[in-house]
Amino acid sequence: MKPLHRHVVNTSRKVLCTAALAASLTTAAVVTNTPGAAAGEAEPTPDSPQAAERGDARLDLPGQLADPVVPPAAGAGGTAAEGAAGIPATALDAYKRAEVAVAAALPKCKLPWQLIAGIGRIESVHASGYGLKEDGTTERPIRGPRLDGNGFAKILDTDKGEFDGDTEYDRAFGPLQFIPSTWATWKADGNGDGKRDANNIYDAALGAGLYLCAGGKDLSNPADLDKAILSYNQSREYVNSVLGYMRQYQQDGTAGIPNPPVGNYPTPPAPQVPTPPHVPAPNPPASKPAPKPDPKPTPTPDPSKPTPTPDPSKPTPAPATLAKLERVGDAKLEAEAGSTFEDGARFKAVLSDGKPAAGQAVVVAVEQDTTGGTGFVFGDQSSVVVRTDAQGIATAPRLKAGPKAGTFTLRATAYDAKSQFTVALDGKVTAKPAEKPVALTRTDGSAAVEVAAGAPVEGLRFLAARGDAPQAGVQVTAELVTGKPGAWVPVDPKTAKGPFFKGAAEGQKLFTLELPKTAADGRIALPDLLTTDAPAGTYHLRLTTADGAALVLDVTVTAPKAAPKA
Secondary structure (H helix, E strand, C coil), X not given: CCCCCCCCCCCCCCCXXXXXXXXXXXXXXXXXXXXXXXXXXXXXXXXXXXXXXXCCHHHHCCHHXXXXXXXXXXXXXXCCXXXXXXXXXXXXXXXXXXXXXXXXXXXXXXXXHHHHHHHHHHHHCCCCCECEXXXXXXXXXXXXCCCECXXXXXXXXXXXXXXXXXXXXXXXXXXXXXXXHHHHHHCCCCCCCCCCCCCCHHHHHHHHHHHHHCCCCCCCCHHHHHHHHHHHCCCHHHHHHHHHHHHHHHHCCCCCECCCCECCCCCCCXXXXXXXXXXXXXXXXXXXXXXXXXXXXXXXXXXXXXXXXXXXXXXXXCCCCEEEEXXXXXXXXXXXXXXXXXXXXXXXXXXXXXXXXXXXXEEEEEECCCCCCCEEXXXXXXXXXXECCCCCEEECCCEECCCCCEEEEEXXXXXXXXXXXXXXXXXXXXXCCCCCCCEEEECCCCCCEEEECCCCECCCEEEEEECCEECCCCCEEEEXXXXXXXXXXXXXXXXXXXXXXXXXXXXXXXXXXXXCCCCCCCEEECCCEECCCCCCEEEEEEEEECCCCEEEEEEXXXXXXXXXXX
């Protein structure tokens, strides 16, 4: 595939989707399932089927999508054509998940998500124009030309049309244009749906990451990076273009855009004009032969010390590999909304020889969350990578329950380059029980409140509590009211003649008084209620709180006592 030779007619070079950015995606996006490349070639090379001349799926796209501006390669200078802002949100999420998954499985590889994004940009413009959905699938299939030897490689059918829709010859397929035989080796499940389908950008991104890292590559090493990209497509032009986009995405941040709609054009693509063959670079000049070392006599074997013969019955044992991931404990994963779960979930990784897998990376992620945001206690993140201890135990940080009742899945996944092991736990967040309302009760006794006119009502004490729990800091208002139960109204201070509280000004009468907030023990004392000049009768004192608690006391004022006769 020589990716930058497009239509014969010069088409527009506008890049898809320069609309306003969508909300920034979190860099903590984590794989929901893990790589599972089957046994196959240990290290792809430029001679691998994936690197063969396989055409270009984008020729079925409209010109403005199929012929984007070519970015400058790393170190080549020039103006960047676009940044990560041009990546649809689902594609961006898939690339980042793949980076995290591969980093946990193959930490020495140092795969950047921007490398996968560079490949996705060239292969299918991140599945733009094909109707990329949130689950990673596309409304229209993405298929390259038939590999029948007519201008491209000749690869007879290997998948019975399962992935590429062709039962006679293979085609590259999906957002990252895998050859079916390559996908059979490096297939992966990047979104935890139990399928491994390179037509899904989550699966394709994870499989591409495994493929690029195979053979112990360190992609922070320019030589290994070059080698990895050539194994994907044996074209120097392709390498330069991928590197150019990778550098752009590394410089321009991580915001994505809404997934573009499906385009109205035929798929699979019509016959394509073969592109010019790749011209390899000239061989470097031959170097001078190294001088031959001085000959040294070959030592004569000592017949008294025979060379030990290997015992074929005792083959060298294969190194232990990851064999199992299991949950430790069986406590329910349940908490009230807004609270912290009691303990962090624990998982044990075991090797094929039965020993604990110490130092094993385990990705723990909250998925399918309906609680409004259950996450780990630090930073409210929804995913974390933890490593097992010497006993093979990985302990995830505690979870903080979301703000509303609902369910979620806590998925733990451990993996190496060839296998995956996943444990999924059902989590539940329950609603907070309805709080009991604050109630006001009298604490100075239960005797009727009765005084003679002119004498103060004193010593009234009250308690604010929720059930048996005293409530500190409750604001209480005392006021004289009139009416009847259920229809009390404050007295009119202009015409009121009954009991009152003393105001700050001389002779000021207050019929409504905001009391100090309740003390730590929930208690509060009522100031003296004065009855000077109050006619005899029954009055009503109401105490209320901000949340609606109310207590009404009857206050009886009797005629003033007659003065004793002299």
